[in-house]
Amino acid sequence: MITVVVIVVLVVAAAALFFVGRGRARGGGGRELKRRFGPEYDRVVAHHDGDARAAERELGARVKRHGSLKEQPLSPEAREHYLAQWTAVQEQFVESPQKAVIEADALLSRLAKDRGFPDGEQFEEQLAALSVHHAHYVHGYRSLHTAARSQNGTEKMREAMIEARSLFEALVTEQPADPDRLRPQSPDARGHTPWTLSRRHAKGSGTRR
Numbered sequence: 001m002i003t004v005v006v007i008v009v010l011v012v013a014a015a016a017l018f019f020v021g022r023g024r025a026r027g028g029g030g031r032e033l034k035r036r037f038g039p040e041y042d043r044v045v046a047h048h049d050g051d052a053r054a055a056e057r058e059l060g061a062r063v064k065r066h067g068s069l070k071e072q073p074l075s076p077e078a079r080e081h082y083l084a085q086w087t088a089v090q091e092q093f094v095e096s097p098q099k100a101v102i103e104a105d106a107l108l109s110r111l112a113k114d115r116g117f118p119d120g121e122q123f124e125e126q127l128a129a130l131s132v133h134h135a136h137y138v139h140g141y142r143s144l145h146t147a148a149r150s151q152n153g154t155e156k157m158r159e160a161m162i163e164a165r166s167l168f169e170a171l172v173t174e175q176p177a178d179p180d181r182l183r184p185q186s187p188d189a190r191g192h193t194p195w196t197l198s199r200r201h202a203k204g205s206g207t208r209r
């Protein structure tokens with residue numbers, strides 16, 4: 001009889017520890033995902049109509065698929081090539097905003113692929129992988145991709161270009177971009193928003209390797 005009581009007590013205690021541990025793991029996992037994904041966490045929660053558990057399952061699956069991805073370095077020649085292309089796209093924006101946005105979207109897709117992310121032909125999968133490693137900057141890429149495939153006003157396209165630039169900088173310089181750069185800059189005296197990433201500036205930023 002005593003043996004049966006002891007066994008029952010041990011089973012109840014083990015079950016209690018299991019559920020407490022699982023609850024803690026779920027809470028800790030949620031906090032970790034929120035810290036890791038930042039604004040992307042909030043966007044996914046909103047996408048799931050406020051269901052945090054569903055959002056965390058999606059984000060956890062992203063980490064499982066892409067967390068071990070190793071970003072590939074760019075050669076100095078490739079970096080210069082991408083910087084020159086981005087500068088050309090920015091200059092083209094003045095005459096043809098829609099065409100510039102389309103080319104910038106394709107440029108970011110190629111750059112991400114060269115850094116080791118999935119092919120941009122599968123945009124959602126490429127974006128998911130990028131969100132695991134550059135979560136604070138994927139919103140700009142998403143906006144740019146949308147702008148490249150819809151009819152928007154010039155100012156909306158300009159904002160998309162500015163937001164997407166932060167991901168471009170993070171990928172081309174192979175170091176985290178400054179989150180403050182995500183905020184749109186004030187227009188100049190002629191009403192034009194300045195582009196800030198020059199080849200000379202970025203080349204200097206990428207000398208860590």
